[in-house]
Amino acid sequence: MSEVTSLQLTQRAERGKGPCARLRSQGLVPGVFYNSKGENISFSVDNMALGKAFEKVRYSKMIELHIDVDGQIEKRNALFKKLVSHPVKRRYDHVDFVGIDLDKEVQVTIPVETTGRAKGVVLGGRLEIFEERVMVRCLPAMIPDSIVVDVTELDIADKVFVDQLPLPEGVKAVYDRNYAVLAVVTSRGAKAGEEEIQ
Numbered sequence: 001m002s003e004v005t006s007l008q009l010t011q012r013a014e015r016g017k018g019p020c021a022r023l024r025s026q027g028l029v030p031g032v033f034y035n036s037k038g039e040n041i042s043f044s045v046d047n048m049a050l051g052k053a054f055e056k057v058r059y060s061k062m063i064e065l066h067i068d069v070d071g072q073i074e075k076r077n078a079l080f081k082k083l084v085s086h087p088v089k090r091r092y093d094h095v096d097f098v099g100i101d102l103d104k105e106v107q108v109t110i111p112v113e114t115t116g117r118a119k120g121v122v123l124g125g126r127l128e129i130f131e132e133r134v135m136v137r138c139l140p141a142m143i144p145d146s147i148v149v150d151v152t153e154l155d156i157a158d159k160v161f162v163d164q165l166p167l168p169e170g171v172k173a174v175y176d177r178n179y180a181v182l183a184v185v186t187s188r189g190a191k192a193g194e195e196e197i198q
Helices: 017-025 047-057
Strands: 005-011 028-034 040-046 063-069 072-085 092-099 106-115 126-129 133-138 147-150 159-161 180-185
Touching: 005 047, 017 028, 028 047, 040 047, 040 063, 047 072, 047 092, 106 126, 106 180
Parallel strands: 005 063, 028 092, 106 147
Antiparallel strands: 005 040, 028 040, 063 072, 072 092, 106 133, 126 180, 159 180
């Protein structure tokens, strides 16, 4: 597990288009933190710091928010819920964070990565990834950075289904029907692996 990323926020009292426009002109991004306990905190955050934090955690990793409330720092564990970019300018217009409890499981999507060179590729096939991200459920502190699949032993037409993914202990894949995550297909681009298990 990687080190938890933190982000400095400042509570804001003013809301509405005017105050938010003034914040953006100062290089700040307005946002809202909320959780299942009924907390709803409006804040501002530095645009550059926000961007750097998002690059590290995206929508799948926990972030620790340090919220300045009247000079006192309050910490909240959260996930990015929504990040809105300006359509033209290189800045963010708004951000939402949703609070999480460390002792309650969350569902997040995790990137799939591969290692090794498949036997089928050596024989002329092509490794095709059907799902670049899969949804998993686990405690916030156990969210993996990625799911790494060793494809070395895969031959042409071999597939790896979601229920075969090598997940860390305490991490479970979430799906209604089993599906192929990746496969070694023929060089003609056959769609091996797109069908689901009946």
